Amino acid sequence: MDIGTQMPASAYFAAIYRFGFVAMFDHLPILPPDSILGLAAACRADTNPDKVDLTIGIYMDETGACPVFQAVKDAQRAMIDEEVTKAYIAPQGDDGFLTGMMGLVLGQERFQTRAAEVAAVQAPGGCGAVRLGAEVLKAAAPAGKVWVSRPTWPVHVPLITSTGLELSEYRYYEPATHGVDFDGMVADLQQAKQGDIVLLHGCCHNPSGADLSVDQWDVVAEMAVTQGFTPMVDLAYQGFGEGLDVDVYGLRTLVDKTPEVVIAASLSKNMGLYRERTGIAIFTGPDARTAEATASQAKAAARRIYSMPPAHGALIAAKILADQTLRQSWANELEQMCERINSLRVDFRDRLESTTGRDFGFIAREKGMFSFLGLTEEQALAVREDRSLYMLNSSRINIASLNQQNMDQVVEAVASVL
Numbered sequence: 001m002d003i004g005t006q007m008p009a010s011a012y013f014a015a016i017y018r019f020g021f022v023a024m025f026d027h028l029p030i031l032p033p034d035s036i037l038g039l040a041a042a043c044r045a046d047t048n049p050d051k052v053d054l055t056i057g058i059y060m061d062e063t064g065a066c067p068v069f070q071a072v073k074d075a076q077r078a079m080i081d082e083e084v085t086k087a088y089i090a091p092q093g094d095d096g097f098l099t100g101m102m103g104l105v106l107g108q109e110r111f112q113t114r115a116a117e118v119a120a121v122q123a124p125g126g127c128g129a130v131r132l133g134a135e136v137l138k139a140a141a142p143a144g145k146v147w148v149s150r151p152t153w154p155v156h157v158p159l160i161t162s163t164g165l166e167l168s169e170y171r172y173y174e175p176a177t178h179g180v181d182f183d184g185m186v187a188d189l190q191q192a193k194q195g196d197i198v199l200l201h202g203c204c205h206n207p208s209g210a211d212l213s214v215d216q217w218d219v220v221a222e223m224a225v226t227q228g229f230t231p232m233v234d235l236a237y238q239g240f241g242e243g244l245d246v247d248v249y250g251l252r253t254l255v256d257k258t259p260e261v262v263i264a265a266s267l268s269k270n271m272g273l274y275r276e277r278t279g280i281a282i283f284t285g286p287d288a289r290t291a292e293a294t295a296s297q298a299k300a301a302a303r304r305i306y307s308m309p310p311a312h313g314a315l316i317a318a319k320i321l322a323d324q325t326l327r328q329s330w331a332n333e334l335e336q337m338c339e340r341i342n343s344l345r346v347d348f349r350d351r352l353e354s355t356t357g358r359d360f361g362f363i364a365r366e367k368g369m370f371s372f373l374g375l376t377e378e379q380a381l382a383v384r385e386d387r388s389l390y391m392l393n394s395s396r397i398n399i400a401s402l403n404q405q406n407m408d409q410v411v412e413a414v415a416s417v418l
Helices: 009-019 035-045 070-082 095-106 108-113 125-140 156-161 182-189 214-227 246-257 288-305 312-322 324-356 361-365 377-387 407-416
Strands: 118-124 145-150 166-171 197-201 230-235 261-266 278-284 370-372 396-398
Touching: 070 312, 070 324, 095 108, 095 118, 095 246, 095 261, 095 278, 095 312, 108 246, 118 125, 118 288, 125 156, 125 230, 125 261, 125 278, 125 288, 145 156, 145 182, 156 166, 166 182, 182 214, 197 214, 214 230, 214 246, 230 246, 246 261, 278 288, 278 312, 312 324, 324 361, 324 407, 377 407
Parallel strands: 145 166, 145 197, 197 230, 230 261
Antiparallel strands: 118 278, 261 278, 370 396
């Protein structure tokens, strides 16, 4: 053993002294914390009573709490009375959940028309759905390349590359305009070919908040048809942009126009089921045989990775989506959340512009929970160290963490470094 490269000499001899041999884990390096979760932990440890955490992608209400939907509470109460077993649910997932989610994502009429051509497998959250989708894509096209936006949600990278698929990037966000660099996106995606996969954010792009327009979605769909690449859509925020149906225009356009689409959907945000890890991988194809094949591949991948799906969140969601009263209650509360986020964007823009004299109009034009403020890394570090205002080094913030109690404090902190 080369102790100079494997582990410090002091640790090597300490292990020998304690155990008479070098323990297997003694040479493991200590990895740095996740860039987002690590900042959240640092904020929790900060003793400043006026600290503000804008890092974690969780919806917060005016009191700074992550609320539980009333429909979720009601569904859980009913489940307590109705549940008679804790046995495993089916490996593919709860039937009521699968059916309800396919109708929600695809649209009920479209789903009923194409039910035989659509397959779905329940997954542990959006992460699990992305991984299952990538596993099926790897089985179908081992040499395929997955194109991801620059930037994208950082966890996309390990989830996809852990299957052995190769990644490539396409231009998406333009910091100078705080919008989509659609010309750059199209130019890059013209290189995508049959057997490649293009990963798209269904709505409320994470981390930029900059979404494709209706016309731009139509262009991407035509490119997929012409070039033969397979779209994969990560749908984590349906209902948080403009509405449950408006937010999936692009996804449904792809389903209507292209032969095959892979969808990874999550209910963490729009039903508040963060800790329940409630997600679904959906596969649309040309026929029933393809649907059966994709479902079989996804179930086999799930068996290899985590064996059986969690039940609680899926059973809650199934009850809400099937019961008209619960569904309307949920939809109403989700609409209120969406309106609050959009109102926060307008208020935040106005206060920033009034305080700094600069143009922050892009904040009100974006959709969903996230926005890049356009600060440099040095400025983001300065507001963290001097003002206990926690944002990512890229200056990405969670708009839904703002409220009337902390917004002026955030505005003053940002203004102090401009």
